């Protein structure tokens with residue numbers, strides 16, 4: 155995937171001087187005011203009611219709560235590009251289980267993922283452009299099912315987690331909204 159030649163970023167919009175309608179962030183802040191107006195304290199503590207952590211891709215087409223029938227307070231949602239189990243995902247899962255009582259892990263990758271089209275060239279091009287190698291792996295993949303299996307394996311074999319017996323992996327189809335479970339054995 156070609157990386158655009160580096161260009162100076164446009165100056166960020168000064169929110170005080172934002173035109174009518176404002177930036178996207180201005181609109182989010184405005185939406186939040188309406189949300190807070192109707193909000194009542196749910197009176198929950200931080201421990202997820204369903205004792206489950208969902209690790210998923212950051213893809214904008216996946217509405218995890220609606221897709222899984224989850225309510226506010228039910229679960230931890232941990233998202234990154236690809237829903238790949240990186241060290242930072244393990245960090246979050248470790249805190250989720252050891253400090254906040256979750257016991258089950260659900261992994262969700264999806265069809266049409268942006269990482270499917272990437273290769274390690276992305277990393278090489280990035281290093282060439284900025285003159286510095288990223289410390290992280292791109293974690294691109296070509297085989298969705300295999301990547302879900304690898305993610306399940308990384309969770310199951312983590313020495314930091316208390317609960318690795320209920321770890322299940324799925325591919326979410328962004329055109330049908332359906333989950334397809336992945337057999338960890340292939």
Ligand SMILES: [Zn+2]
Nearest residue numbers: 211213267268
């Ligand atoms: Zn994705």
